[in-house]
Amino acid sequence: MFHHSVRVPRLYKVAANIAKDVKEGVGSVKQLVYENKKKHPVSILKRIKALYALVATLFQKSDEIESLLKRSQFLIKEPRSNPWLIKVLIVELLWGKFIMVEESDVLTENAPLLPPHTKQAAKAMSLLLFFSFLMFSLPFGAFFAVKYLLRDYFDIDGYANTVWSVFAAVLTVNLVIFGYAYIAYHDPEYDDDGNLIEQSKKSDLNLKQD
Numbered sequence: 643m644f645h646h647s648v649r650v651p652r653l654y655k656v657a658a659n660i661a662k663d664v665k666e667g668v669g670s671v672k673q674l675v676y677e678n679k680k681k682h683p684v685s686i687l688k689r690i691k692a693l694y695a696l697v698a699t700l701f702q703k704s705d706e707i708e709s710l711l712k713r714s715q716f717l718i719k720e721p722r723s724n725p726w727l728i729k730v731l732i733v734e735l736l737w738g739k740f741i742m743v744e745e746s747d748v749l750t751e752n753a754p755l756l757p758p759h760t761k762q763a764a765k766a767m768s769l770l771l772f773f774s775f776l777m778f779s780l781p782f783g784a785f786f787a788v789k790y791l792l793r794d795y796f797d798i799d800g801y802a803n804t805v806w807s808v809f810a811a812v813l814t815v816n817l818v819i820f821g822y823a824y825i826a827y828h829d830p831e832y833d834d835d836g837n838l839i840e841q842s843k844k845s846d847l848n849l850k851q852d
Contacts, residue, residue, distance in 0.1 A: 650727065650731075653689055653692065653693060653696070654696070654727060654730045654731060654734065655727065656693060657693055657696040657697050657700070657730045658724060658726035658727040658729070658730045659726070660674045660675060660693070660697050661697050661700050661701070661726050661729065661730065662726045664697065664701070665726075671694065671697050671698050671701065672694070674697075675690065675693055675694045675697060676690070676694070696730055696733055696734065697730075699733050699737050700729055700730060700733050703733065703736075703737065707729050707732050707733070710732065711725075711728070711729075711732075714771050714774060714775060715774070715778070716728065716770075716771060716774055719774050719777075719778075720770075720774075728767070731764065731767040732767065734764055735764040735767050735768060738764065765829070766826075766829070769822065769825060769826070769829075773818060773821070773822040776818045776821075777815065777818050777819075780814045780815075780818060781811040781812075781814045781815050781818075782811070783814075784807075784810040784811050784813070784814040785807045785808065785810060785811040786807070787810070788806055788807045788810040789803055789804075789807040792806055792807070
């Protein structure tokens with residue numbers, strides 16, 4: 643199972659909880675977002691339009707999201723993940739620019755459409771989906787490629803062929819894991835104010851947490 647150290651912004655967590663409540667019939671999107679403002683954290687009240695856009699888009703694009711999750715088998719491979727949070731992150735990843743534009747009345751010429759936290763969460767989600775696909779496909783490819791290569795070009799068959807084919811598949815799995823771990827470790831992180839955390843400071847922070 644893959645793990646990453648990206649801190650998910652509170653906006654996405656609140657959106658995930660609201661989406662779950664809507665699905666369970668607690669209330670409508672508009673009611674749970676706007677009429678229950680007192681239940682939202684202060685930081686969320688400043689981005690209430692973005693919150694509404696996230697949840698509304700999630701249900702508008704529900705068929706596409708379900709199809710994506712089904713094809714990637716992400717929730718099967720990551721059973722401990724929060725499915726509603728995953729759906730919210732997919733919405734931000736695929737349709738987030740539209741949400742951010744709708745949220746802001748005025749965008750300066752040099753202002754980014756997506757804040758650092760949003761880009762970081764979206765990138766983590768896309769990497770996780772990409773490496774999940776690699777984990778599912780590459781080992782099979784390596785197994786059969788080595789199997790046919792040894793049999794057709796080196797006349798190696800039987801037990802020896804199987805051993806080397808399995809070894810190639812296992813090696814491929816470890817390479818995929820190493821690749822994901824390397825990218826995740828060197829991925830830039832941002833603090834609560836959107837400032838880039840230097841690698842040395844991030845290492846010190848991890849040591850303190852341990």
